[in-house]
Amino acid sequence: xxxxxxxxxxxxxxxxxxxxxxxxxxxxxxxxxxxxxxxxxxxxxxxxxxxxxxxxxxxxxxxxxxxxxxxxxxxxxxxxxxxxxxxxxxxxxxxxxxxxxxxxxxxxxxxxxxxxxxxxxxxxxxxxxxxxxxxxxxxxxxxxxxxxxxxxxxxxxxxxxxxxxxxxxxxxxxxxxxxxxxxxxxxxxxxxxxxxxxxxxxxxxxxxxxxxxxxxxxxxxxxxxxxxxxxxxx
Amino acid sequence: xxxxxxxxxxxxxxxxxxxxxxxxxxxxxxxxxxxxxxxxxxxxxxxxxxxxxxxxxxxxxxxxxxxxxxxxxxxxxxxxxxxxxxxxxxxxxxxxxxxxxxxxxxxxxx
Numbered sequence: 001x002x003x004x005x006x007x008x009x010x011x012x013x014x015x016x017x018x019x020x021x022x023x024x025x026x027x028x029x030x031x032x033x034x035x036x037x038x039x040x041x042x043x044x045x046x047x048x049x050x051x052x053x054x055x056x057x058x059x060x061x062x063x064x065x066x067x068x069x070x071x072x073x074x075x076x077x078x079x080x081x082x083x084x085x086x087x088x089x090x091x092x093x094x095x096x097x098x099x100x101x102x103x104x105x106x107x108x109x110x111x112x113x114x115x116x117x118x119x120x121x122x123x124x125x126x127x128x129x130x131x132x133x134x135x136x137x138x139x140x141x142x143x144x145x146x147x148x149x150x151x152x153x154x155x156x157x158x159x160x161x162x163x164x165x166x167x168x169x170x171x172x173x174x175x176x177x178x179x180x181x182x183x184x185x186x187x188x189x190x191x192x193x194x195x196x197x198x199x200x201x202x203x204x205x206x207x208x209x210x211x212x213x214x215x216x217x218x219x220x221x222x223x224x225x226x227x228x229x230x231x232x233x234x
Numbered sequence: 235x236x237x238x239x240x241x242x243x244x245x246x247x248x249x250x251x252x253x254x255x256x257x258x259x260x261x262x263x264x265x266x267x268x269x270x271x272x273x274x275x276x277x278x279x280x281x282x283x284x285x286x287x288x289x290x291x292x293x294x295x296x297x298x299x300x301x302x303x304x305x306x307x308x309x310x311x312x313x314x315x316x317x318x319x320x321x322x323x324x325x326x327x328x329x330x331x332x333x334x335x336x337x338x339x340x341x342x343x344x
């Protein structure tokens with residue numbers, strides 16, 4: 001296991017794919033926000049305290065469009081309420097940690113950090129606090145730095161899409177999906193759950209906000225997985 | 235380095251409603267012993283979330299469904315899954331995916 005700083009460094013290293021993904025999206029967000037009239041300081045404040053990729057794009061769009069504050073806050077809540085599921089799913093792994101540690105860990109929970117963290121937490125494994133802080137702080141720092149840089153450079157920046165960097169996150173989702181599924185014993189149930197998650201996540205996004213579709217996909221897929229468990233395999 | 239006060243207030247409001255669903259279950263449910271079936275159910279959450287996020291990110295890269303061959307993210311989806319299956323390497327898959335996307339775009343521009 002090593003000491004506290006070694007585990008923090010392990011976490012920082014595990015966050016590397018997230019950092020790659022946040023680089024492209026973060027730069028893009030900074031440019032978009034600057035173009036929409038946001039100052040560099042406002043972008044930095046937003047990335048520091050809100051720290052949520054898709055929600056920040058939505059917030060910038062609504063603020064720039066002059067939407068009322070109550071509507072903006074409600075919309076962001078609906079975009080981000082899926083984190084309830086991540087936080088709940090992570091909770092059995094942090095039952096030995098102090099409440100203040102869990103509060104700080106939760107404050108930096110994102111789609112990507114949740115996925116990276118749970119990869120190492122199969123079964124009932126307990127997470128170490130420094131390791132989770134290493135993942136979270138590194139990812140958050142990358143997001144803050146890249147969004148701020150994007151806002152500083154503004155539209156003078158070259159199109160990051162040319163480099164293919166914006167595909168880092170989809171590729172990371174694919175790899176984590178395969179690794180998560182491979183690490184579990186009930187293969188049939190896991191495959192069925194993954195299929196259901198993809199279908200409901202995609203179909204749902206056509207008729208409701210993408211964040212809600214993730215919730216619908218998770219409810220359907222996890223229920224299907226548990227129902228099939230022990231039935232597909234002996 | 236200027237900030238508009240009302241913008242900061244709106245951001246703080248957004249941050250508050252975001253941090254509550256992130257923090258509350260971690261702080262309180264971690265104190266509760268959950269029934270075995272719920273723990274098993276929660277064990278499927280990462281796979282379910284990743285499948286949904288992956289499907290959305292490759293089939294609707296610009297926020298709306300695009301199942302045409304012009305959607306490079308969708309073209310790269312199967313090769314990237316294959317690399318992940320064969321190598322079982324997170325970094326290897328991410329780097330391959332980024333490189334593949336760059337090549338696809340170069341070919342399309344050429």
